[in-house]
Amino acid sequence: MADYYHEMGWRELGDGEQPNHLLHMARFLIDCGLYEDNFTGEWPRLPPAASKEAVKNLKEVVIEEVSEQNCPICLKKFRINEKAKEMPCQHLFHEKCIITWLNQTNSCPFCRYELPTDDEGYEAFKKEKKRAEQRKEDIETLHNSMFS
Ligand SMILES: [Zn+2]
Ligand SMILES: [Zn+2]
Numbered sequence: 001m002a003d004y005y006h007e008m009g010w011r012e013l014g015d016g017e018q019p020n021h022l023l024h025m026a027r028f029l030i031d032c033g034l035y036e037d038n039f040t041g042e043w044p045r046l047p048p049a050a051s052k053e054a055v056k057n058l059k060e061v062v063i064e065e066v067s068e069q070n071c072p073i074c075l076k077k078f079r080i081n082e083k084a085k086e087m088p089c090q091h092l093f094h095e096k097c098i099i100t101w102l103n104q105t106n107s108c109p110f111c112r113y114e115l116p117t118d119d120e121g122y123e124a125f126k127k128e129k130k131r132a133e134q135r136k137e138d139i140e141t142l143h144n145s146m147f148s
Pocket of ligand 1: 071073074075093
């Protein structure tokens, strides 16, 4: 491990110094440009809660007919005249169930459709993810135009 850090031009830790692996890793990725090119597209933890605005704007539905459909969160069937919320992906949930859920994380528990969040860091991450995907497409397009 010492050689590895040496190659990277970092000094070894002195007595009593604590390594900071995350920081090392982040610097390693940035120094080598890997962060940009090997963007993994994964958020390292549960995405943040959905924005209050997005939750407020969810479509309200009143269940009008008996169906075999369950709320994917509590797994109970919807009852007639029960209020439900519809996500933009058209999945239905009990109002209470989905609001509790969206206070934890921003995506549909059924299909992972994502609502916007109030978290700047996460929104920046999503933009970067899009850019990384776009870049990949651009490279493929370029590749195809050169080799076909
Ligand atoms: Zn429910
Ligand atoms: Zn969904």
